[in-house]
Amino acid sequence: MLDLKLLQNNFDEIVEKLKKKKIKEEVLKELKRLFVVLKEQKSILETLQSEQNKKSKLFPVYLKEKKDVNELKKELETNKQKITVQQKIVNEIEEELEIYALNIPNIPDDIVPVGKDEDSNVEIKKVLEPKEFDFKPKEHWELGENLDWIDFTRGVKIAQSRFSVLKNDAAKMERALINYMLDFNAKRGFKEVCVPYIVNKESMRGTGQLPKFEDDLFKIEAEELYLIPTAEVPLTNLFRDEILKEEDLPILMSGYTACFRKEAGSAGRDTRGMIRQHQFDKVELVSIAKPEESDKIFDKMVQCASDLLTSLVLPHRLVMLCGGDLGFSAAKTIDLEVWLPGQNKYREISSISNTRDFQARRAKIRYKNNKKNKLVHTLNGSSLAVGRTLIAIMENYQQKDGTVAIPEVLKKYM
């Protein structure tokens, strides 16, 4: 959630910055207006409440002195009715304000490039050169079917489209990758955490999935619970409604979970193969940091994910997302795109974001700083999407005879 006081005081600046995310000035104006109205109405309410409290306290005094209490009572009954009315007014404004506020995305950092979609993303650097093949490299689904590594049709049979089944060495490699990634991240200081795959709506709201993106989530209707779309949700919400000690920061975590996404807006995209599934494995990095150190930690996370790809000898590039491609909660995001020789393209395999205090404000994650409570910064990033890493290995390590070599660093894990 954005800082409403900041909006109040730096309105023009924020309007300008949120233009990168295609937010209209009118919406922000309305939000600003509601915030002022709420303050006024609340003040009226509090004056009435104050009066009620003061006079109620006269009762025991009157009774003690055996004075007549009826007139006072009548007065307070009238005042109480006013309070009830005013309370309703305040509640309505609060609800309306909340709807506006919770649906406005984070303010992009100044370095975020302007642009409406992924075509305006800016390449920062390339790591490792794509390998030259002396044959035409196949796409992963062809390899997967030929080797009996991926069973697409049975995945659909037992669940739905966009579900698949891994078999043989692919199944083993999926597991090996998870273990390898968690170990790799642990060496960089990201402590391993194992969290639930199901969370409540407070958690979803805390990290920004709700209320705006309900359609993207798998919901367990009867229970008011949701399947997580990423481990970012449980890992970040671990500290929801908590005041952390300054000396405990930064908190660096790494966790493996399955992730579940409806892919509601992706009809027709990547329908072939395993790029875009309703369920996929991912090892995630989440950090909770003091504001002044969050940029440093962001770089550390990007480096960690990039080095992980390098250690698997997978060519990739770093891309700074433009405003239009930036996620709802992010102030700044760098994507890692891995080279897929079969597709002859770089494809997203990791996305690392600094949400600044956006999620912290929603989730009320604070730390004590000189007796004052300050919002932390929260950061998240994939390290890596496991299924896509498997695909990348298949396409990059494929050989002329149609088999796939095992990356050196994975050998002891398989």
Added chain:
RNA sequence: GGACAGGUGGGUGAGUUGGCUGAAACCACAUCCCUGCUAAGGAUGCGUACUGGUAACGGUACCGAGGGUUCGAAUCCCUCCCUGUCCGCCA
């Protein structure tokens, strides 16, 4: 799922015949005093959010959540959630 017992500030834990209790006491923590060091002792401070004020200092709300009764609720009533114990079930 059934039965019972509970949910109070960082922790332990008072307060349930409704009223100067936003909440005793103790511990922890912070600052200061005392002290050769340690230990002990003494003083003061110490919840969160919003809000008024340059500040001093005020106001409102919050005792699991949401409603209700009342002039007034941590205290009474209702609903829900959660925790503990026993039973059932189970990886």
